[in-house]
Amino acid sequence: MNAKKFSDAMGELDNKYIDEALNYKKKVKKPIWIKWGAMVASLLLVFTMSVPALAAADFGPAYNLLYKVSPAIAQKLKPVSMSCEDNGIKFEVISAYVEGNEAKIFISVQDIDGDRIDETTDLFDNFSINTPFDCSSSCENISYDTETKTATFLISISQWNEKDIIGEKITFCVREMLSNKQEYDAILTNLDLIQISATPKTITPTQIFGGGGTNYNEMKNNFQALKTTGILCSPIAGVDITAMGYVDGKLHIQVKYEDSLETDNHGYIYFKNDKGEEIHCIANIAFSTDSEHQERYVEYVYDLSDVDLTQYKAYGYFVTSDTHIEGNWSVTFPLESISQ
Template identity: 30%
Template sequence: MAWDEATGTVTFLCTVKTMDGSPIPTGGKMTFSVRQLLTGKKAMEGVTVDLKLTNYAQEAETALTWGADLPAAGVREPEVTYYSATGGSGDLASVMLQPGEVLAEPAEGLPITAAGYADGLFHIQLCRGDASRTDNHAFLWMEDADGREFHCTGISYFTGETAGGRTDYMDFLFAVPPEELAGCTLHGNFYTAATLTEGLWQVTFPLENTD
């Protein structure tokens, strides 16, 4: 893809083939259309995150997720409910940490908003903003002093409209006990985008076989 700022033209390279490998039938037409463009993409890979993991070697506060048990009688229900991005009843979902203040921001638009233990696993929570519009995302891992890597699983949640707009979170879950955190550092690959442009652009062209 190329962008000509002087003319305001975007050029796409399209390669077309038939499903069975037969020659493309000539004489027909094809319409290529674009409804959304995600621009200003950035990738930061192999980043060492400035977060002292031993500061979060204790149980952390968890959030109310849809499908979970409501607070006991007399306990005020939280104003925000979080929904599992994988759908379903939520019965099989892991707990989510309660988002808080920014603990670190390894990439612009991807702050870490919580860390600590829940259900025996060490959580690192990343706020993705409205991921349905920018697709901001990351992959995290931990390394010990010998360079051994600890990989994780992730769970995704998002806020509903009652929270004033959608915000996506991902909790990364590590099976690392508290006594091993002292020798570990956090690392990640981070991917962000700046602008989502929406519209409808299309062009129709004749089909020709170039073989």
């Protein structure tokens, strides 16, 4: 989707059609975080009611993008059209709006030199928003256009103390992006649970980076990692299961994520039986075992004290990427209120 065409099309909308759309009332109040795909029917209804005189051909770029986002947001976006380029990637703030303490920013990322951007591209949790106020933010990948090699994102910002942010200037920066992401969610057919050791060797990690789960806090301080025994299973490129064993009565499964700092490779392992019942880890702990902290692992811990593991199969869910894009993209623009 061409970002400039979107801005031009937005500017061609007659104000009366926007006013009519803004006055459209939904019977059900929607949550802040919207599932974009589920809004297709509502969006078609809004445009059928609000712009009957406009044919799709007259309204192509804007219609096609608005088709993928919430009507309530799309009706209010105001053109910004400010951009920057680095490393053959064009970054553009297409449009934005602010109401009270919340702002929405619509951006595009286009590869003008190659094919590094695709439908899986994300900002690697590496975008930053510099504001004169404390805020929280999120980023949602909305669409990808193969013809123009452009991915579009919606950024949401909320002011913490709920004060109006109309008229404030913000700077949106991106330093890294990931693309060509692959997803795996299936049985770990090559993982032989018979290989689980009852007396595994353990080592003290050189550093623990974090983790999660209900038992993480109580386990992290005295955590002993399994000593790697070699590759037991490689369900997807960049993910290797490297050890399994029982420690203090709990099952530990160790996974090495290749180049996790560069690729954000991540995931988890769970067990499921024929009834669809699932067992998930009570803790996951990320750590390194070398002095340079380059060899990084995650160990998943399970409480199977009341479980017959022979009735379950091991499953893995993993997300990997092999395209890491670096650059320096930064755009400063004002947040303006919508027209009522």
